[in-house]
Amino acid sequence: MTAHGDQTRTENRGLVEMGSGHWLDALLGRTPRRPAALAAPPAGSALEPVPGDRGLPFIGMGVHTVRYGPAFLLALMRRHGPVSWWRAFGRKVVAVSGPEAVQVVLANRDKAFASGWPAVIGPWFDGGLLAMNAPGHLADRRLVQAAYGEEALDGYLRTMAEDVEERLDRWPVGRRFRLVDAARELSGQITTRAFLGVPHEGVGRKVVDAAEECIRAETALARVRVPGTLWHRAHRARTWLVRYLHQALPDARARAGEDFLSVLSRVDGFTDRQVALHALFTVIASHDTTTAATLASVYFLGKHPAWQERARAESAGVAPRDAAGVDRLTTLDLVVRESIRLVSPSPVLMRVAVKDTDVLGHHIPAGQLVSVCTGVNQLMPELWSRPDRFDPGRFDEDRAEDRGHRLAWAPFGWGAHKCIGMRLGMLKVKATVDALLRRYEWSYPESYEAPWRFTSLPAPADGLPTVLRRI
Numbered sequence: 001m002t003a004h005g006d007q008t009r010t011e012n013r014g015l016v017e018m019g020s021g022h023w024l025d026a027l028l029g030r031t032p033r034r035p036a037a038l039a040a041p042p043a044g045s046a047l048e049p050v051p052g053d054r055g056l057p058f059i060g061m062g063v064h065t066v067r068y069g070p071a072f073l074l075a076l077m078r079r080h081g082p083v084s085w086w087r088a089f090g091r092k093v094v095a096v097s098g099p100e101a102v103q104v105v106l107a108n109r110d111k112a113f114a115s116g117w118p119a120v121i122g123p124w125f126d127g128g129l130l131a132m133n134a135p136g137h138l139a140d141r142r143l144v145q146a147a148y149g150e151e152a153l154d155g156y157l158r159t160m161a162e163d164v165e166e167r168l169d170r171w172p173v174g175r176r177f178r179l180v181d182a183a184r185e186l187s188g189q190i191t192t193r194a195f196l197g198v199p200h201e202g203v204g205r206k207v208v209d210a211a212e213e214c215i216r217a218e219t220a221l222a223r224v225r226v227p228g229t230l231w232h233r234a235h236r237a238r239t240w241l242v243r244y245l246h247q248a249l250p251d252a253r254a255r256a257g258e259d260f261l262s263v264l265s266r267v268d269g270f271t272d273r274q275v276a277l278h279a280l281f282t283v284i285a286s287h288d289t290t291t292a293a294t295l296a297s298v299y300f301l302g303k304h305p306a307w308q309e310r311a312r313a314e315s316a317g318v319a320p321r322d323a324a325g326v327d328r329l330t331t332l333d334l335v336v337r338e339s340i341r342l343v344s345p346s347p348v349l350m351r352v353a354v355k356d357t358d359v360l361g362h363h364i365p366a367g368q369l370v371s372v373c374t375g376v377n378q379l380m381p382e383l384w385s386r387p388d389r390f391d392p393g394r395f396d397e398d399r400a401e402d403r404g405h406r407l408a409w410a411p412f413g414w415g416a417h418k419c420i421g422m423r424l425g426m427l428k429v430k431a432t433v434d435a436l437l438r439r440y441e442w443s444y445p446e447s448y449e450a451p452w453r454f455t456s457l458p459a460p461a462d463g464l465p466t467v468l469r470r471i
């Protein structure tokens with residue numbers, strides 16, 4: 001099955017090309033690029049400097065980054081090659097795109113790269129796996145892995161399913177509502193009940209609000225603790241979250257529950273503070289990523305009724321809905337994979353060079369921030385047939401376009417930090433969309449293209465107005 005009608009010629013252009021229809025696009029199109037080399041390679045080396053664009057003073061190409069996301073980085077790669085740099089809001093960033101270059105950085109054979117996330121999103125997730133480096137990272141990851149066994153996943157899924165069924169029954173029918181807000185609220189409820197074992201109302205909501213406060217601080221330009229600023233609010237939120245999780249541990253351990261905090265609290269080898277910090281990062285890592293993946297899947301199913309019907313027919317025949325049952329939703333699996341190929345919840349992975357190094361013969365100086373653009377790989381015509389097209393069948397066994405290169409499809413990352421919650425994340429997204437399919441149908445006009453924005457994680461700027469019809 002492929003996409004149909006005129007949509008095939010124009011669909012998703014905004015995801016693969018920088019826009020041209022809006023006055024802001026016209027303005028951004030005229031921004032002077034001011035090409036320049038990043039840093040001179042050591043004398044006598046055969047290395048090349050990294051080519052790139054300075055853009056406007058201070059802002060650089062920062063607005064392009066937020067407005068066009070991977071499409072901007074794809075254009076940067078076309079202009080300068082797989083290793084290039086650009087400036088965004090005062091910061092110089094090296095972009096590494098294309099499967100070979102991405103593999104060099106993520107494989108990290110000469111240990112030249114460390115996690116670059118703390119430099120970008122701030123200190124809010126310190127102590128979580130993604131902010132850690134070798135050797136402590138691997139030791140902690142092995143311990144955390146105990147909370148992702150099949151038995152534990154079935155437990156989380158049971159609680160998630162209750163929340164999904166209860167919430168979706170209350171979504172408005174026959175009138176337009178903002179799907180972005182509803183999906184975020186649902187994910188928040190799942191986060192508090194399945195991950196922390198507390199009711200969503202009251203303290204659960206406070207946990208999610210505090211976590212979102214920390215995520216929002218990524219966009220803060222003024223990184224100072226002045227009351228009223230995003231940075232200050234994130235500081236307060238993190239302090240409260242760590243204290244809350246710390247205090248919640250004795251109860252979580254004693255109740256021997258099915259929630260993530262309770263399971264993790266019973267893992268031998270961690271101090272209470274370590275458990276609290278890993279749980280804090282897990283809340284952050286799971287909440288927005290799965291919301292973005294759910295939104296993308298619902299959006300594309302609304303644009304492609306044939307796929308929606310096929311997925312619904314499959315949903316009707318699957319029971320029970322434990323992890324093995326959700327695994328049997330194979331059409332939905334193709335749909336979610338294709339949706340997060342086109343709209344990758346985390347399209348860049350941040351790293352920092354801890355010593356002078358090189359990528360494909362380009363000199364990267366110590367201290368340089370590097371953006372590993374897996375989201376660009378997922379849109380490259382060299383790796384995918386008609387990459388702008390929503391075409392879940394490309395993941396079928398007989399086509400297997402994702403196997404063209406091990407880094408063609410990497411929405412969950414690759415290497416030492418590859419998403420530890422990949423299976424859980426897929427289960428959560430599939431369980432949510434499956435419950436939606438069993439209750440409602442929905443569609444978006446052919447003329448509508450969701451205005452994806454990439455401020456923090458991708459979301460449609462208009463809230464994705466949606467009308468559900470009961471089936």
Ligand code: HEM
Nearest residue numbers: 129130285286289290293345346349412413417419421425
């Ligand atoms: C569709 C949903 C999800 C997507 C697209 C996603 C994506 C990613 C990506 C790209 C990374 C690697 C980042 C890097 O290398 O810089 C990552 C790491 C991570 N993810 Fe996910 N994630 C999802 C869901 C989840 C869920 C549900 C959980 C936990 C319950 C989770 C927990 C983590 C953790 C703990 C890490 C850090 C692993 C490490 O550093 O060793 N993720 N995720």
